[in-house]
Amino acid sequence: MDTTFPQLLQRHAAERPTAAAMREKEYGIWQTTSWQGMATLVEAIACGLSQAGLARGDHMVMVGSNRPRLYATMLAAQSLGAIPIPMYQDANAAEYVFPVNNAQVKFAFAEDQEQVDKLVDIRSQCPGMLGAIYFDDPRGLRHYAAPGVLALDHLIEAGTTYADQHPEFFAAQISQGSASDVAAMFFTSGTTGNPKGVVHTHESLLNRAQAGQSFDKLTEHEEVLAYLPPAWIGQNIFSYAQWLCCGYIVNCPESAATVSIDLKEIGPTYYFAPPRVFEGLLTGVMIRMEDASPLKRNLFHKFMSIAKRVGPALTDGKPADGNKSVGLLDRLTYALGNFLVYGPLRNNLGMSRVRVAYTAGEAIGPDLFTFYRSIGVNLKQLYGSTETAVFVCLQPDNAAKADTVGIPCDGVEIKIASDGEVMVRSKGLLKEYYKNPEATAEVLTADGWYHTSDAGFLDADGHLKIIDRVKDVGRIAGGTNDGAMFAPKYVENKLKFFPFIKEVVAYGDKREKVCVMLNIDFDAVGNWAERKNLPYAGYTDLAQKPEVYAMIQDCVNQVNVDLSKDEMLSGSQISRFLVLHKELDADDGELTRTNKVRRGYIAEKYQPLVDALYGGKYEQFIETAVKFEDGRTGSVSATLKIMDATTR
Amino acid sequence: MSSHKKIGDIILDVQNISLSFGGVKALTDISFNVREHEVRAIIGPNGAGKSSMLNCINGVYTPQQGSITFRGQTFKHMNSRQVAEMGVARTFQNLALFKGMSVLDNMMAGRNLHIKSHIFAQAFRNPFGIFGLGNAEREEVQHREYVEKIIDFLEIQAYRKTPVAQLPYGLQKRVDLGRALSMQPSVLLLDEPMAGMNLEEKQDMCRFVLDVNDEFGTTIVLIEHDMGVVMDISDRVVVLDYGKKIGDGTPDEVRANQDVINAYLGTSH
Numbered sequence: 001m002d003t004t005f006p007q008l009l010q011r012h013a014a015e016r017p018t019a020a021a022m023r024e025k026e027y028g029i030w031q032t033t034s035w036q037g038m039a040t041l042v043e044a045i046a047c048g049l050s051q052a053g054l055a056r057g058d059h060m061v062m063v064g065s066n067r068p069r070l071y072a073t074m075l076a077a078q079s080l081g082a083i084p085i086p087m088y089q090d091a092n093a094a095e096y097v098f099p100v101n102n103a104q105v106k107f108a109f110a111e112d113q114e115q116v117d118k119l120v121d122i123r124s125q126c127p128g129m130l131g132a133i134y135f136d137d138p139r140g141l142r143h144y145a146a147p148g149v150l151a152l153d154h155l156i157e158a159g160t161t162y163a164d165q166h167p168e169f170f171a172a173q174i175s176q177g178s179a180s181d182v183a184a185m186f187f188t189s190g191t192t193g194n195p196k197g198v199v200h201t202h203e204s205l206l207n208r209a210q211a212g213q214s215f216d217k218l219t220e221h222e223e224v225l226a227y228l229p230p231a232w233i234g235q236n237i238f239s240y241a242q243w244l245c246c247g248y249i250v251n252c253p254e255s256a257a258t259v260s261i262d263l264k265e266i267g268p269t270y271y272f273a274p275p276r277v278f279e280g281l282l283t284g285v286m287i288r289m290e291d292a293s294p295l296k297r298n299l300f301h302k303f304m305s306i307a308k309r310v311g312p313a314l315t316d317g318k319p320a321d322g323n324k325s326v327g328l329l330d331r332l333t334y335a336l337g338n339f340l341v342y343g344p345l346r347n348n349l350g351m352s353r354v355r356v357a358y359t360a361g362e363a364i365g366p367d368l369f370t371f372y373r374s375i376g377v378n379l380k381q382l383y384g385s386t387e388t389a390v391f392v393c394l395q396p397d398n399a400a401k402a403d404t405v406g407i408p409c410d411g412v413e414i415k416i417a418s419d420g421e422v423m424v425r426s427k428g429l430l431k432e433y434y435k436n437p438e439a440t441a442e443v444l445t446a447d448g449w450y451h452t453s454d455a456g457f458l459d460a461d462g463h464l465k466i467i468d469r470v471k472d473v474g475r476i477a478g479g480t481n482d483g484a485m486f487a488p489k490y491v492e493n494k495l496k497f498f499p500f501i502k503e504v505v506a507y508g509d510k511r512e513k514v515c516v517m518l519n520i521d522f523d524a525v526g527n528w529a530e531r532k533n534l535p536y537a538g539y540t541d542l543a544q545k546p547e548v549y550a551m552i553q554d555c556v557n558q559v560n561v562d563l564s565k566d567e568m569l570s571g572s573q574i575s576r577f578l579v580l581h582k583e584l585d586a587d588d589g590e591l592t593r594t595n596k597v598r599r600g601y602i603a604e605k606y607q608p609l610v611d612a613l614y615g616g617k618y619e620q621f622i623e624t625a626v627k628f629e630d631g632r633t634g635s636v637s638a639t640l641k642i643m644d645a646t647t648r
Numbered sequence: 649m650s651s652h653k654k655i656g657d658i659i660l661d662v663q664n665i666s667l668s669f670g671g672v673k674a675l676t677d678i679s680f681n682v683r684e685h686e687v688r689a690i691i692g693p694n695g696a697g698k699s700s701m702l703n704c705i706n707g708v709y710t711p712q713q714g715s716i717t718f719r720g721q722t723f724k725h726m727n728s729r730q731v732a733e734m735g736v737a738r739t740f741q742n743l744a745l746f747k748g749m750s751v752l753d754n755m756m757a758g759r760n761l762h763i764k765s766h767i768f769a770q771a772f773r774n775p776f777g778i779f780g781l782g783n784a785e786r787e788e789v790q791h792r793e794y795v796e797k798i799i800d801f802l803e804i805q806a807y808r809k810t811p812v813a814q815l816p817y818g819l820q821k822r823v824d825l826g827r828a829l830s831m832q833p834s835v836l837l838l839d840e841p842m843a844g845m846n847l848e849e850k851q852d853m854c855r856f857v858l859d860v861n862d863e864f865g866t867t868i869v870l871i872e873h874d875m876g877v878v879m880d881i882s883d884r885v886v887v888l889d890y891g892k893k894i895g896d897g898t899p900d901e902v903r904a905n906q907d908v909i910n911a912y913l914g915t916s917h
Contacts, residue, residue, distance in 0.1 A: 027796035028808065139801075140859050257806035 004177040004202040006042070006079040008244040013039035016247070019220070022068045025254040025262055033068050035247075041069070041156070043170040045076035048159030049107070050173070052132055056081035059103040059185065061096070061130075063087050063119065064111025066226035066252045069136050069152060071240060073109045078183060078202075079174050082107075085185045085197070086231040088593050090586075092627075093118035095593075098194050099187045100126045103434060109152070112137040120146045179203040185434060186233050186386050189592035197434030198233075198386045208389035208428035209241035211410040215394050216356045222248035222270040223353070227259045232594065233386040234360060238272045241389075263350030271354050274361040276595070278379070279368055281349055283499055287527050303337035304374075310334055311342075311374030316398045342375040351377050356397075358382050360390075361594065363466070363489075365497030366402035373400060381405050383464060387443065387450060389428035393464045404463035414464065420455040421470045455487075472599070474509025476571050484571020486514065488599065491572050494562060498555045499524045503584045505597050506574070507610060513575040515613040516556070517606065519583050520548060540638050543579045549643055552579060556645040564648040573647040576613050578620075580606075581638035587627050609640065618642050655883065656684030659867060660705070660835065665714035667700055667891075674700040675711065678893050680886045682835070687861055687868045689878045692888035693911060698871040699741060701888065702837050705869070706738055707731045732761055737833035739824045741840045741871075747813040751804060751823050752795065754812055758830030759791040798829045801863070802856060818849035825856065829864075836860065838870040842877055850874065854881055875912070879903065887911070 003011075012021065017036035024031050033041070054060060060077045062084050064070045074084040085103060087096060089111065096118065099105070108130050110116045116135050123130055134152045135141055141149065163170060183202040187195040212218070226239035239250045248270070253262040260281075289300050310330045326334075346352050357372070357379045364381065372379040378397060383405035384390035392414070395406035408414045413425040429450050433439040443451045455473050456466040467473065468487040476484045492504040495518065502521040508514035522539050525548060529536055536542035560573040584590040590602055603610050605624070612620035623637035660682040667675040675697045682688045690698050703709040705716060707726035716723050718734060737758075745754050763770075765784040799805055802822050807815060812823055821841060828836055841857065842850045858881055860866050872878045878885060879899040887895035887902055889911040895902050902908055 025805075027793065027800055028805070029796075139863065140855070142862065254805045255803060257803075261806065 002179045002203075003206065004078065004174070004179060004181065005183060005206075005241075005244050006075055006174040006177060009035070009039055009042060009075055010171070010174060012244070012247050016220075019247075020249045022071070022250050022252065024068050024252040025258070030251070030265070038068070038072060041072045042075045042079060043163050044156045044159035045073055045152070046079040046159065046170055046173065047162040047166070048155035049076055049082070050080055050169070051158060051162055052107070052155070054080055054082050054107050056176075058082045058107065059085055059105045060107040060109065061085045061087050061100065061105050062109045062230065063089050063096075063115040064109065064136065064230070065089055065256065066230055066235075066239065067111065067136060068252060070109060070111065070230060071250075073134070073152070074184070074240070078177070079170065081173070081177055081181060083182050083185055085187065086236065087187065088229050088231045089115060090229070091593060092587060093121045097122050097125045099197065100129050102197060103185065105129055106131050108133045110135045113140040116141060116144070116149055120149065177202070179206070182431065184236070186231065186236070188386050189594055196436055196439055199431040199434050200389060201431055204428045204431065205237070205241045205389050206245060207411065208391040208426070209237055209245040211412075211428070212237070212391045212394070213242060213246050215391075215409050216270075218242065218246045218248065218270060218356075220247040222246060222355075223251060223266055223268045224248060224270050225251050225253065225259070225263055225266050225268045227253050227256070228273075234272060234390055237390045238270075260350065264348070267350060267353040269353050269355045271351065271357040273357075273359060275359050275364040275368065276362075278359060278364070278372060279499070282368060282371055283521070283524055285345065285349070286499070290531070300341055303341040306330070306333050306337055307342060307374040308370065311376065312370055315373045315376055315378060316400065338376065345375055346377060354378065356380070360384065362596075363493045364402065365493075367497065369402040383466065385452065387430045388424055388426065388452075389430075391428065392424050392426070395463075399461070399463070401463060404459060404465045406464065407462050408464070414458070415449070416457055419470060420457070420467075420473070422452045422454045422456045422464065422466070423449045424452055425449050472509075476508055476514070477510045477512060479512030481513070481571035485568055486572050487569060490569060491516070491559070491563070491574065492597070494559045495555060500528065500551065501555060503591070503597060505599055505602050507599070507603065507613075508572060511614065514572055515576045515610075516574050517578050517580050517602070517609060517613070518552070519580055520552070522583070539583060540581045540636060543581060544638065544641060549579065549641060552577065553643055553645060560645060560647050574645050575647055576642060576644055578609060578613065578640050578642045581622065581640055582624060582626065582636045585626070612642060655686045658682070659684045659719055660869075661717040662705065663715050663717070665701070665704055665711045665716070667704060667709055667711040673891050675704070675891045678714070678888070680893065680896055682867060682869055684867055685861070685865050686883040687857070687870065687881055689882035689885045690869065690871045690888065691873075691875065691878050691885060695890075696888040697891040698888055699839055702738065702839055702869070702871060705731075706736070706837060732831065735832075735834040736837065737828040737831040737835070738837035739821075739828050739839060739841060741843060743820055743824050745812045745820060745824055745827065748811055750809050750811055751807045751815070751826070752799075752809060754823055755795045755798060755826050755830045756791060758827035759795065761831060763787060763791065794832070795830050798826050801829075801859070802826050818845050821845065821853065822856070829860065833866060835867045835869065838868060840871050840873060842872060842874055850877060857881060
């Protein structure tokens with residue numbers, strides 16, 4: 001696609017000026033911005049920014065949640081040939097320092113007072129940077145004395161005046177852009193070291209956006225709810241690149257707390273969420289079903305068991321159990337179930353109109369995956385990363401599986417290196433890591449292959465299956481399983497598929513057995529405890545209850561049974577475990593911003609616990625510092641129990 | 649922040665108020681004033697007479713002695729309805745919301761004083777909208793718009809339709825504030841807005857109080873227990889102890905006042 005994002009905007013504004021481009025719920029009403037309205041807004045912001053000194057090749061950071069004006073500012077920056085850098089709005093201020101200095105960022109868009117405060121705070125650590133900070137929501141900012149903190153409203157006003165006087169300016173700026181220009185930069189959280197700026201061109205992002213479009217036959221009639229952080233490439237592809245590519249409608253929720261309400265009101269047709277969101281929705285349903293009247297509860301369980309048996313096959317549109325097709329009686333019962341249970345349930349989840357739903361970012365539990373497909377939601381998996389502009393592999397509508405990530409989509413070549421690493425070649429690959437040629441050389445080969453650092457293989461049907469990160473796949477050393485393969489993430493995921501377990505860190509590489517530390521899911525276990533009349537004071541207290549330990553032990557034992565059946569990974573069975581006293585948190589550096597566990601860092605931080613696990617102790621005292629989002633610190637301490645599991 | 653504020657003239661002047669219930673003297677000869685646009689705090693230990701003071705201003709109690717001057721008019725005793733009509737709203741220490749009603753309905757109730765269409769126009773509405781919106785509907789739309797702005801301001805969009813009784817205490821407090829704000833008051837009396845809250849809820853509430861003061865220019869009189877909170881957000885503080893005024897001034901002055909220190913920390917007698 002030889003075009004740029006601003007050029008696509010111009011095209012939509014010319015072809016369908018009055019069609020809806022974005023909606024935002026404000027003051028309780030969905031307010032619509034048309035394509036023409038969007039173009040006018042972008043023009044005003046672009047003119048204002050240009051007057052303020054934003055030039056071709058400059059970088060501008062965007063910190064905020066999904067708002068039409070945030071996306072309009074991105075488009076405005078791109079219209080001028082500047083490069084937007086969306087950043088995570090929930091990150092603490094210190095995490096912005098590196099990107100800002102690295103990319104020499106002088107301009108910023110901030111959603112509200114909270115974001116302005118963070119950006120102003122880091123000015124002292126970023127000399128000469130962030131001279132102009134434009135805020136969208138003026139609340140609380142009226143009397144700010146900090147220099148260069150300006151209202152976006154004023155910028156738009158000034159820009160409108162300039163645009164009236166120079167009607168040719170905006171179009172001329174856009175026409176100067178070309179597909180090979182850098183379009184945006186995304187800083188990857190990185191499990192180690194400084195974050196890296198992934199540089200994408202208009203061409204790479206649009207190429208992938210289009211591949212996804214043709215794979216699922218997306219049209220301009222799709223409705224999408226934008227609720228994940230704009231700094232995440234997945235969100236950016238779904239509510240920005242594909243938005244401009246397909247011309248569909250992106251809806252911005254009222255606030256983070258209203259997403260589930262807004263989902264029901266909008267009824268998206270194209271939906272995207274990481275597994276944890278699907279899991280949260282399912283947990284919510286299950287908890288509420290337990291509180292329902294016996295009649296409803298029984299009806300639900302009865303029909304869910306039928307759905308589990310025949311639902312996925314019907315959603316796939318192919319015979320169940322390989323060759324036996326779904327019988328007439330089953331079809332009729334399913335239809336009745338659809339009327340009584342599945343339909344209302346889909347409606348309650350806001351998924352009545354979902355035509356295509358994707359999950360990605362992490363492995364999804366088979367039960368969870370099957371649940372959605374069994375009630376008729378076309379949930380599929382995809383594989384990709386920031387560096388590949390998301391779309392590498394996608395599952396076709398009739399071939400969704402819980403344990404693979406799909407087949408390579410249009411324009412993607414895949415090969416498996418000798419060490420099991422998945423290698424990808426496509427037009428959607430990153431241009432480079434910003435100012436980091438060594439890192440770029442490490443992942444991009446001269447002939448255009450990208451090292452994903454994921455270990456995997458293609459199964460008999462040509463579906464890609466991912467096991468773990470290449471560098472994390474280790475070997476057990478000593479003991480009865482000496483030399484056995486150890487894939488920590490594989491083990492962790494198996495445990496995380498239990499609704500009661502939220503996070504897991506597994507250790508075992510170069511050790512004689514596998515031990516895990518885990519977090520319980522406070523909501524799910526809390527609810528379970530209430531049902532059992534088990535009083536608790538808070539997370540730490542609940543986590544250490546003997547009843548909770550016994551329940552978790554059951555989960556661990558089940559995973560061991562499962563693992564024992566796996567030829568390659570039977571040596572990865574879990575010998576000992578403990579439940580952590582605090583929830584692993586990105587603010588404490590234990591998770592990345594995309595919620596992946598940082599195994600090495602956690603091992604260092606909880607050294608006494610790891611020692612106790614391997615030292616055969618049954619109890620260990622630990623005190624941990626915790627950091628709040630505003631930078632203050634506190635501490636939690638507890639004596640943790642350690643328990644053995646049954647291995648086979 | 650407060651340094652940017654334009655604090656105006658005295659709008660509320662309380663002179664020599666004494667209030668007793670039988671033999672119990674709740675307030676003895678209290679005088680203080682409130683200036684326009686300021687955040688004025690009333691503090692004191694339990695039973696010092698803080699809520700009684702607010703109730704006198706609000707017209708719930710009638711003091712035996714003294715007078716209250718509000719915007720140039722002097723009253724021997726205030727009348728609740730009259731006070732509300734003059735633009736004074738309040739929240740309550742123990743909440744006084746309609747528990748079974750939704751957040752939205754509670755806040756719409758706060759618009760009651762501003763609703764002009766009469767009871768029949770509201771009761772007999774144009775049922776199918778055949779003749780367009782009637783007066784009562786049009787009016788309701790305007791009030792709803794105002795309430796929606798408050799909902800947005802207090803960030804309670806997710807609970808618009810939730811019955812108040814189902815909300816956690818901290819949020820109920822916010823709804824209570826929202827209902828008071830729906831009255832579009834020029835003076836807001838807050839009775840222990842942070843009582844029973846955790847640290848995070850307190851921080852949120854502080855921000856809302858300051859933002860109300862800043863965005864709407866509302867004069868705020870608040871009672872509070874938490875000294876830290878009071879010292880941070882108020883412009884002037886009056887301190888009561890056993891129904892008597894023992895201190896009055898800026899937070900720094902009050903902090904240095906020996907009587908206040910004694911009242912809070914106790915003295916050896």
